[in-house]
Amino acid sequence: xxxxxxxxxxxxxxxxxxxxxxxxxxxxxxxxxxxxxxxxxxxxxxxxxxxxxxxxxxxxxxxxxxxxxxxxxxxxxxxxxxxxxxxxxxxxxxxxxxxxxxxxxxxxxxxxxxxxxxxxxxxxxxxxxxxxxxxxxxxxxxxxxxxxxxxxxxxxxxxxxxxxxxxxxxxxxxxxxxxxxxxxxxxxxxxxxxxxxxxxxxxxxxxxxxxxxxxxxxxxxxxxxxxxxxxxxxxxxxxxxxxxxxxxxxxxxxxxxxxxxxxxxxxxxxxxxxxxxxxxxxxxxxxxxxxxxxxxxxxxxxxxxxxxxxxxxxxxxxx
Amino acid sequence: xxxxxxxxxxxxxxxxxxxxxxxxxxxxxxxxxxxxxxxxxxxxxxxxxxxxxxxxxxxxxxxxxxxxxxxxxxxxxxxxxxxxxxxxxxxxxxxxxxxxxxxxxxxxxxxxxxxxxxxxxxxxxxxxxxxxxxxxxxxxxxxxxxxxxxxxxxxxxxxxxxxxxxxxxxxxxxxxxxxxxxxxxxxxxxxxxxxxxxxxxxxxxxxxxxxxxxxxxxxxxxxxxxxxxxxxxxxxxxxxxxxxxxxxxxxxxxx
Numbered sequence: 001x002x003x004x005x006x007x008x009x010x011x012x013x014x015x016x017x018x019x020x021x022x023x024x025x026x027x028x029x030x031x032x033x034x035x036x037x038x039x040x041x042x043x044x045x046x047x048x049x050x051x052x053x054x055x056x057x058x059x060x061x062x063x064x065x066x067x068x069x070x071x072x073x074x075x076x077x078x079x080x081x082x083x084x085x086x087x088x089x090x091x092x093x094x095x096x097x098x099x100x101x102x103x104x105x106x107x108x109x110x111x112x113x114x115x116x117x118x119x120x121x122x123x124x125x126x127x128x129x130x131x132x133x134x135x136x137x138x139x140x141x142x143x144x145x146x147x148x149x150x151x152x153x154x155x156x157x158x159x160x161x162x163x164x165x166x167x168x169x170x171x172x173x174x175x176x177x178x179x180x181x182x183x184x185x186x187x188x189x190x191x192x193x194x195x196x197x198x199x200x201x202x203x204x205x206x207x208x209x210x211x212x213x214x215x216x217x218x219x220x221x222x223x224x225x226x227x228x229x230x231x232x233x234x235x236x237x238x239x240x241x242x243x244x245x246x247x248x249x250x251x252x253x254x255x256x257x258x259x260x261x262x263x264x265x266x267x268x269x270x271x272x273x274x275x276x277x278x279x280x281x282x283x284x285x286x287x288x289x290x291x292x293x294x295x296x297x298x299x300x301x302x303x304x305x306x307x308x309x310x311x312x313x314x315x316x317x318x319x
Numbered sequence: 320x321x322x323x324x325x326x327x328x329x330x331x332x333x334x335x336x337x338x339x340x341x342x343x344x345x346x347x348x349x350x351x352x353x354x355x356x357x358x359x360x361x362x363x364x365x366x367x368x369x370x371x372x373x374x375x376x377x378x379x380x381x382x383x384x385x386x387x388x389x390x391x392x393x394x395x396x397x398x399x400x401x402x403x404x405x406x407x408x409x410x411x412x413x414x415x416x417x418x419x420x421x422x423x424x425x426x427x428x429x430x431x432x433x434x435x436x437x438x439x440x441x442x443x444x445x446x447x448x449x450x451x452x453x454x455x456x457x458x459x460x461x462x463x464x465x466x467x468x469x470x471x472x473x474x475x476x477x478x479x480x481x482x483x484x485x486x487x488x489x490x491x492x493x494x495x496x497x498x499x500x501x502x503x504x505x506x507x508x509x510x511x512x513x514x515x516x517x518x519x520x521x522x523x524x525x526x527x528x529x530x531x532x533x534x535x536x537x538x539x540x541x542x543x544x545x546x547x548x549x550x551x552x553x554x555x556x557x558x559x560x561x562x563x564x565x566x567x568x569x570x571x572x573x574x
Binding site (some may be wrong): 020046069070071074076094095098100101102103104105106107109110111112113114115124128134135136138139140141142149176179180181182183184185186187188198199224226227233236237239242244245249250252257258259260274278279280281283287292295296297298299300301302305306309310313314316317 | 325338342358369412413414417432436437442443444445446447448449450451452454455456457458459460461472476477478479480481482484485486487490491496497498513536537538539541542543544545551552553554555556557560561562564565568569570571572573574
């Protein structure tokens with residue numbers, strides 16, 4: 001009997017949405033689907049996890065998992081794996097889960113595949129490389145459980161209407177695994193809807209030339225209404241906008257109704273985070289920019305001239 | 320304080336790498352360089368050693384060509400290099416690479432191990448944590464600032480909504496993002512001096528690893544072009560560009 005686990009990241013807002021996507025996928029490849037949730041909110045998350053296919057949720061609300069980075073979670077998860085022997089464990093590609101999965105493979109000696117965009121069976125997963133232009137199937141061998149980190153929004157989350165049995169986890173975390181402590185948390189919250197949830201994403205790149213020019217993107221977002229502003233890694237690294245704006249491989253994956261790429265050439269790292277958008281508009285001076293290959297509408301020209309006109313146009317159309 | 324930086328040689332860091340007939344990324348005979356993401360880790364290491372004394376050692380695994388990546392880091396100011404080159408490592412997966420690097424790190428004294436967040440070519444972003452677990456040391460990923468204060472590691476770790484301050488005892492590992500201090504360019508003097516700096520070349524046998532430790536357990540079995548929607552319409556920015564974009568927004572019912 002095939003058994004697939006989902007490592008469900010939980011927080012104050014409930015389970016991470018990608019955990020529900022993973023449970024939905026797990027149902028199609030295994031008879032037994034269970035979740036592991038560690039940290040404050042775990043027990044409460046069991047209802048949503050059960051509703052998406054987890055038959056059992058191994059849960060601990062112990063704050064130690066939120067306070068210390070990766071080590072306690074990897075410790076407890078590897079103990080649970082030894083005891084219950086799943087064939088595969090799925091993780092969403094998030095900052096914390098990536099760390100836990102990376103540590104786990106050292107303990108289990110089983111292989112970890114990252115950046116998966118689909119899980120085909122208990123020993124095969126798919127990923128897209130080179131900016132999503134090439135799809136490769138990867139065969140996973142060696143000891144179980146196979147570990148797979150899946151990109152968020154790779155597949156939809158569909159409720160199963162099930163209920164999970166909550167299995168309390170009471171693991172003792174050794175002192176030497178409580179070393180890297182989150183001493184302070186700082187939020188740099190952006191205004192407007194969250195990037196991952198916005199129906200329109202307007203993203204800026206180097207082509208905007210100056211951090212001050214990001215203001216016109218914010219202005220466009222507020223003219224549209226249900227829009228959020230994102231950015232490429234290049235401008236985040238340059239300090240123009242906070243990291244929370246970043247769309248791409250190391251950043252957020254977005255799939256809005258409309259994606260407007262402003263002054264973005266289209267590096268691989270960026271494309272994988274937005275290519276699933278329903279409609280893509282690109283504005284760029286360089287007619288050879290790779291972003292134009294993905295665009296439904298490409299505008300060759302100066303974004304600093306096109307965007308203000310677009311704002312006027314939208315305002316004129318609004319009743 | 321001794322800082323080890325894990326560095327990678329990547330083929331065509333600014334272009335698109337190619338797969339060979341065996342479905343492995345072609346690394347031999349291809350112009351490559353030190354992974355640009357790793358330069359931030361080298362810079363962070365140099366600044367720590369400038370502030371606290373000690374040495375910066377670079378450790379890499381790769382083909383002969385990977386020496387170019389080490390040279391770059393040495394010209395920036397690192398003190399010495401270690402490179403693990405072995406034909407059996409061709410096609411190594413992350414776990415194998417982590418075992419090799421962890422074994423190489425363990426051969427010397429270290430207080431801190433630094434790495435980039437993820438490589439530009441493989442971009443799995445999991446290797447540093449696997450190394451940390453093998454070394455049984457704590458870690459902090461996504462550091463945009465790395466400091467050592469009163470003998471402890473203190474980093475600003477980027478998060479989805481902002482940043483956390485993470486504190487850890489040493490020895491520890493941290494991964495450094497591109498938002499950290501920009502890497503210095505090698506000076507002519509640095510380039511000249513780098514040629515005199517020691518680089519140790521090791522094979523798997525030197526690290527006490529067995530054949531099964533370095534056998535990869537991931538294999539690409541099929542490659543196909545992704546189903547791409549064809550490119551759409553390209554227009555020049557003119558008077559109607561704004562109206563055309565507005566139409567798309569209107570079709571999507573977002574305005």
